Amino acid sequence: MALLKIENLKVNIGEKNILKGLNLEVNAGEVHAIMGPNGTGKSTLANVLAGLDNYEIEGSVLFEGKNLFDLKAEERAREGIFLAFQYPVEIPGVSNANFMKTALNEIRKYRNLDPLDAMDFLQLMKERAALVEIDSTFLSRSVNEGFSGGEKKRNEIFQMAMLEPKLCVLDETDSGLDIDALKIVSNGVNKLRNEKNAFVIITHYQRLLNYIVPDFVHVMFDGRIVRSGGKDLAYELEEKGYDWIKKELNGK
Amino acid sequence: MNLDLKSKFVDEFEKFGNSLNGESLTENFQLRKIAFENFKLKGFPTIKNEEWKYTNISFLNKLDFVLSLEEPVTNITKEDIKELLFDDLNENLLVFIDGFYFSELSVIKSELKNGLYIGSISEALKSNLAGIELLGKTIEKSDDSFTHLNNVYYRDGAYINIPENMELTEPIHILNIIDARQNNPFVNTRNLIIAGNNSRVKLVETYHQFGNNSGFSNNITEIIANSDSIVDYNKFQNDDKDLYQVGTTQVIQEKRSVFHGNTVTIKGKFVRNNLNSFLNDEHCESNFNGFYFLDNKDFVDNHTLVDHAKPNCNSNENYKGIIDDEAKAVFNGKIMVWKDAQKTIAYQSNKNILLSDNATVNTKPQLEIFADDVKCSHGATSGNLDETQLFYLRARGISEDKAKALLLYAFSANVIDRITIPVLKENIKRLIAERLNVEVE
Numbered sequence: 001m002a003l004l005k006i007e008n009l010k011v012n013i014g015e016k017n018i019l020k021g022l023n024l025e026v027n028a029g030e031v032h033a034i035m036g037p038n039g040t041g042k043s044t045l046a047n048v049l050a051g052l053d054n055y056e057i058e059g060s061v062l063f064e065g066k067n068l069f070d071l072k073a074e075e076r077a078r079e080g081i082f083l084a085f086q087y088p089v090e091i092p093g094v095s096n097a098n099f100m101k102t103a104l105n106e107i108r109k110y111r112n113l114d115p116l117d118a119m120d121f122l123q124l125m126k127e128r129a130a131l132v133e134i135d136s137t138f139l140s141r142s143v144n145e146g147f148s149g150g151e152k153k154r155n156e157i158f159q160m161a162m163l164e165p166k167l168c169v170l171d172e173t174d175s176g177l178d179i180d181a182l183k184i185v186s187n188g189v190n191k192l193r194n195e196k197n198a199f200v201i202i203t204h205y206q207r208l209l210n211y212i213v214p215d216f217v218h219v220m221f222d223g224r225i226v227r228s229g230g231k232d233l234a235y236e237l238e239e240k241g242y243d244w245i246k247k248e249l250n251g252k
Numbered sequence: 253m254n255l256d257l258k259s260k261f262v263d264e265f266e267k268f269g270n271s272l273n274g275e276s277l278t279e280n281f282q283l284r285k286i287a288f289e290n291f292k293l294k295g296f297p298t299i300k301n302e303e304w305k306y307t308n309i310s311f312l313n314k315l316d317f318v319l320s321l322e323e324p325v326t327n328i329t330k331e332d333i334k335e336l337l338f339d340d341l342n343e344n345l346l347v348f349i350d351g352f353y354f355s356e357l358s359v360i361k362s363e364l365k366n367g368l369y370i371g372s373i374s375e376a377l378k379s380n381l382a383g384i385e386l387l388g389k390t391i392e393k394s395d396d397s398f399t400h401l402n403n404v405y406y407r408d409g410a411y412i413n414i415p416e417n418m419e420l421t422e423p424i425h426i427l428n429i430i431d432a433r434q435n436n437p438f439v440n441t442r443n444l445i446i447a448g449n450n451s452r453v454k455l456v457e458t459y460h461q462f463g464n465n466s467g468f469s470n471n472i473t474e475i476i477a478n479s480d481s482i483v484d485y486n487k488f489q490n491d492d493k494d495l496y497q498v499g500t501t502q503v504i505q506e507k508r509s510v511f512h513g514n515t516v517t518i519k520g521k522f523v524r525n526n527l528n529s530f531l532n533d534e535h536c537e538s539n540f541n542g543f544y545f546l547d548n549k550d551f552v553d554n555h556t557l558v559d560h561a562k563p564n565c566n567s568n569e570n571y572k573g574i575i576d577d578e579a580k581a582v583f584n585g586k587i588m589v590w591k592d593a594q595k596t597i598a599y600q601s602n603k604n605i606l607l608s609d610n611a612t613v614n615t616k617p618q619l620e621i622f623a624d625d626v627k628c629s630h631g632a633t634s635g636n637l638d639e640t641q642l643f644y645l646r647a648r649g650i651s652e653d654k655a656k657a658l659l660l661y662a663f664s665a666n667v668i669d670r671i672t673i674p675v676l677k678e679n680i681k682r683l684i685a686e687r688l689n690v691e692v693e
Contacts (some may be wrong), residue, residue: 002628050647051643051646051647052643056594071647072646072652073643073647074646074647074648074649074650074651074652074655076647077646077647077648077649078649083645083647085644085647088644089638089643089644091639091644091645091659091662092662092666093642093661093662093664093665093666094659094661094662095659098658098691098692099658100648101691102650102654102658102691103648103649103650104649106649106650106651106654107649110649142662159648160333160491161647163649217482
């Protein structure tokens, strides 16, 4: 069974059609990159998967065979879906540690596991923070408050490392990152990759894919996936630009 | 016969005068008489009075309040008040029941020497202690009905005098108990706190009712912060009985003094807090923080005034509230900047989160600025929790209810964290966390 199976997904916001019949299948152990120009619906796809509910939705999305639209955002997270946000939210007054402890224990409860005790939790947190080279003082700071762009993105990957999801959707995690931060983030992702989880990496540029090598590359245009291929497709896009796809589509 | 409360309280005065025996000849009694005439003239405020526009006290006439004028005979024990205290505060404790000091329930830990006094107004008046002549000084110009009424009928309260250069490490907790087990007491208490030059004192004021009748507390706390003193004043209200509270805290600040006023109400049937600070000399700092967390039909009104009379002073005011069910909050923040008060920096903010369609808040900033070289800002908001924050938490597996509770806790922590007595801060945070059912580190 596919980990994620999207069939003919159509998404509207009010009168506006954002996704116009999108198909995608992701299996455990795979890394998929979704590329495309701005405004083609990439982030909408990410938000729909995570459970943001201000959309009108048609079509079907199955996660491990379960209808995703029967699940609330928190239930999807507990089932193992993780969205690394393009714009991580600042939450003054809630510490990273308290946030992660609450989240982890909610997920463990859902899976009929006992909550982690304070010591084990602290140990886990330190270990996972090291993965994305986060200083331990950061853990007592409020979630994303006063963080630089790079720190926010690293925090997303840290959270991913803490919660060990099955499906990780990275929404333009590379945007706004300098080369050092990009390497740290990619490194973190590569260490988390295994045969049981899968990644959907949404990106505008090929740059990130130098560090996280995808198994599949999909090009999204006007609410659909218009071309799929291997990692070479990303290089082709980088070389020829998105206009190449547009022209080809118009030619058809 | 069903007299309105004003008439009843007016009629009581003659009898009260006679009961005071010797005192009726003193100067102090003359002040009571003047206040009596003022109260008789003014009566209780109605919603036609701008300062009481959103705060309707017409219930006063429906409840059969009885002035508490005699020291009550009480069976309240130390054991009974244990649960009203904060864990590990290590405080000097002054206990008042129906407005009268009970030394056997109180605990004075600090050594009373070098001019330090922690005790009662009645004792200070009787012994004519140094500083007690300042009683009433901060409210001389006040023309507020409840202040007049307090002036007429107060019998006792806390008297605290911190001598020059002393830093009192143990906080002082003034615990006010209103005993409404037998009748509906109307209690007038008066506190006077004098912080000498370059002294430091931390105060905690709480109110609790015993019994299920109705009680009324009309309190005035006068604070004189002399030059270079630092006064931490914390008013904490967490009573779920049928207790009506009107309290005025009147502060006079002298040169370079710092006043921190924290007002936290996490339960209250009817609460009106007036917090007024008069910055009478240069380089003073006044920080007002407030938090209210109301549900059911709770009502809380915070009326504040920062009066900048002299140049180079700062004031910083930050009130936040969570209002649920049919509860109602009022915030009125007045800032006066007089002509001489150049280089004033005054900041004010009031933020509210409404959790129900039937919850209401009336918030009103009132800035009156007569100086031309000042920095003043104010802002007020009321709304719901931030949807993007809620979604972010839920996207990590946290249920909607828990996510809301976490955000509300964070909203409160922003104010509570400013409380400068660490043990008190932790106690209050724990109470709020329990109420919200969130776990905190």
